[in-house]
Amino acid sequence: MDAKSGSNANLKTGKLTLGDKSWSLPIYEGTIGPDVVDVSKLYSEVGIFTYDPGFTSTGSCDSKITYIDGDQGILLYRGYPIEDLAEHGDFLETCYVLLYGELPTAAQKEDFDNRVVHHTMIHEQMTRFFQGFRRDAHPMAVMVGCVGALSAFYHDSTDISDPTQRMIASIRMIAKTPTLAAMAYKYFIGQPFVYPDNKLDYASNFLRMCFAVPCEEYRPNPVLARAMDRIFILHADHEQNASTSTVRLAGSTGANPFACIAAGIACLWGPAHGGANEAALKMLGEIGSVDRIPEYIKRAKDPDDSFRLMGFGHRVYKHYDPRARVMQKTCHEVLQELGINDPLLDVALELERIALNDDYFIQKRLYPNIDFYSGITLRAMGFPTTMFTVLFALARTVGWIAQWKEMIEDPHQKLARPRQLYTGSPRRDYQSISRRK
Ligand code: SDX
Numbered sequence: 423m424d425a426k427s428g429s430n431a432n433l434k435t436g437k438l439t440l441g442d443k444s445w446s447l448p449i450y451e452g453t454i455g456p457d458v459v460d461v462s463k464l465y466s467e468v469g470i471f472t473y474d475p476g477f478t479s480t481g482s483c484d485s486k487i488t489y490i491d492g493d494q495g496i497l498l499y500r501g502y503p504i505e506d507l508a509e510h511g512d513f514l515e516t517c518y519v520l521l522y523g524e525l526p527t528a529a530q531k532e533d534f535d536n537r538v539v540h541h542t543m544i545h546e547q548m549t550r551f552f553q554g555f556r557r558d559a560h561p562m563a564v565m566v567g568c569v570g571a572l573s574a575f576y577h578d579s580t581d582i583s584d585p586t587q588r589m590i591a592s593i594r595m596i597a598k599t600p601t602l603a604a605m606a607y608k609y610f611i612g613q614p615f616v617y618p619d620n621k622l623d624y625a626s627n628f629l630r631m632c633f634a635v636p637c638e639e640y641r642p643n644p645v646l647a648r649a650m651d652r653i654f655i656l657h658a659d660h661e662q663n664a665s666t667s668t669v670r671l672a673g674s675t676g677a678n679p680f681a682c683i684a685a686g687i688a689c690l691w692g693p694a695h696g697g698a699n700e701a702a703l704k705m706l707g708e709i710g711s712v713d714r715i716p717e718y719i720k721r722a723k724d725p726d727d728s729f730r731l732m733g734f735g736h737r738v739y740k741h742y743d744p745r746a747r748v749m750q751k752t753c754h755e756v757l758q759e760l761g762i763n764d765p766l767l768d769v770a771l772e773l774e775r776i777a778l779n780d781d782y783f784i785q786k787r788l789y790p791n792i793d794f795y796s797g798i799t800l801r802a803m804g805f806p807t808t809m810f811t812v813l814f815a816l817a818r819t820v821g822w823i824a825q826w827k828e829m830i831e832d833p834h835q836k837l838a839r840p841r842q843l844y845t846g847s848p849r850r851d852y853q854s855i856s857r858r859k
Contacts, residue, residue: 659821703797733794
C-alpha cells in the first residue's frame, strides 16, 4: 500500500494518550520491514513535537529504492540482493536498476551504457579550477568544490521540474564523477590529467584515468577492473544514511542536483560515515601487528576512551554487513592477483576473529562494516588513503541521484525542516553595555 494513499478502510491506527486526552495516529505498513506511525499532524493537533536526536527511530520518507534488514544482514537494491548484483552484473547495470527500478534488457543496457559513456568528459574550463587548489589539498575538498561547480557549467540540466533535464543531470553525474575523481588524484600527485577513453568499460576507464601516464601504454588489469566495478556496486546506495538524507534535505529546498550531490559529498567525508575506510586503514597501521590487538580491543571497550574500532559497528546493521563479506572476498582476490602479502590483512582478520568472539562486541552487536576491508583493497590497488572516501563518493553518486529523483518526483514531498526541544534562556530584556557587569 502506498503510505499516502492507502484506503482508510484497512488503515491501521495507533493511540496516543496524554493525560485524559487521546489521539489516534495512522500506522502504515511497507512491503517488508517495520511499520511506521505517521506523526506529521502531531504538532498541529496535539501541540507537541516528537524527539529523536540522530533519527534512530525516525522514517524520513517512503522509498522503493533500497531495503536494509540490519538484524538479518540483508541489503536489497530494488529487491535484488546486493550479493547477486555484485556477482552477476556490473556497476552500470546497478545504476540502471537504482534509477529505473528494474533490471535492464540487453537493448536497454546498451543504450544506458552508451548514454553514460558520452557524458564522461567535463567542460575544459573546469580544468582551470584545479589550478586554484594547493597540490596537497585533500581530494575530497576538491570533489566538494568541483561537483558543486558543475552547476556553473551545465545550465541545461538544472531545471528540476523538467524530467528530461533531471535524467540528463543524473547521467552527467554518473558519467563525470569518475573523471573528476581521477583528476583530483592526478592533481594531488602532480601528474597530467588523462582524458576518458570511451572504448573502455566504466571501471577500466576510471583506472586508466588514474594510473595511465602519457609516456607509457596502459592496459587495465581485468581482475582489478572487476574488483573496482564490484566495489562501486557495494557502495552504490544504502537507504537513508547521513549523506543521502543530506542530499534529500538539500533537494527539498529546490536546489539544483549538482549542489545537492556536493552537499552529500561534504557529509560523506566524516570518519563516522564515508571517512571510515581511510580511518580504518590508519587504525590497522597504528595497531601494526597481531600481538598489539588486545591493547586496542581494551581501548575500544573502555567507555572513557574515545577510541573506536573503525570499520566496526553500524547504526543499522546489528549483524554482519553483507557488503563486508563481498569486500573481504574482493580483498583476497586483489592481493592474490598482485602477489601482495599485506601484514595489515593479517591484523584485520585476527582483529575480526577476536572481536567477533568478545562479549562486548557480541552484546553490542558490533560487526565489521563495508569500510573494514575496503581500505586494504584500495591501497593494494595503488590508491592513497586520501582517495578512499573519494571512491566511496564516486560510487554513491548514483544512489544519491536516484534518491533525489525519487524525492523530486514524489507528489507529497515538501521542504524538510525539523523542529527542536528548546532548552535555552527564556525571554529577557536587553542590557546596554554600560550596565553589563
Ligand atoms: C558507513 O548509515 C549508513 O548506511 C552508512 C554506510 C553507508 O553505506 O552509507 O553504511 C557507510 O558509514 C558505515 C559506518 C562506518 N563508520 C565506522 O566504521 C566508524 C566506527 N563505527 C562507529 O563510529 C559506530 O559504530 C557508528 C557511528 C557507525 C554507529 O554508531 P551508533 O549507531 O550511533 O551507535 P553508538 O555509537 O551509540 O554505539 C552503540 C554502542 C556504544 O556503546 P554504549 O555507549 O552503548 O556503551 O556500541 C559502541 C558505542 O560505544 N560502539 C563501538 C563501536 N561502534 C559502536 N565500540 C567500539 N568500536 C566501535 N566501532
